[in-house]
Amino acid sequence: MTPALAVATLGGIGRLRPAPGTWGSLAVLPAALLGPVACLVLAAAVTLVGWVAVRTVLAEAADQDPGWIVVDEAAGMLLALVAVPAGWGWIGITAAFALFRAFDIAKPWPVSWADGLPGATGVMLDDVIAGAMAGAVLLLAGGLW
Incomplete structure (x- = not known):
């Protein structure tokens, strides 16, 4: 297995x-134990x-x-965390x-827009946006709680 494929x-x-x-x-859910800053750093690195x-x-x-x-799912999930x-x-x-998977599967706009982009950008960006949308819902829910 090549490094890119791995x-x-x-x-x-x-x-x-x-x-x-x-x-x-x-696979990346255990990263939540590291806290939000670590998840953000990991999300950026994984992206x-x-x-x-993916380009390779x-x-x-x-x-x-x-x-x-x-x-791409790992990057988006880390961003949601x-x-x-x-x-x-x-x-x-x-x-x-649950929120990340729902946005990733249903692909509401702008996830659907990003999914239509060509190459590695489309593959990665739709999940990053789905993760950001899941995060926005969590921030709103946390603020209301």
Whole structure:
């Protein structure tokens, strides 16, 4: 397995069935234990490294958004975890996961817009936006709570 493929599949997690995107999202949930700043740093790093890896992998792939690429889910999920309200514990983490997956699967605008962009940018950006939208809902819920 090439380094780019290892990053794109999160070490092979993207090959798990069914629902590889869900597995990719679940894989980074333990990062929530590190706190919001660490999740933000990890989200930025995974987004950058993931974009480079996806660009490399897509250069050799017929499908321009294969389901086994899950580094994008990891980046978006990490971004959603940044906004888990303090004190919400596993309920907040579960809410972040559910919101992120809902936005990623339903693809409301602007997620759908980003999903239509070509190449690695489209693959990565739709999940980053879905993660940001999930985070915005969590911040709003935390503020209302």
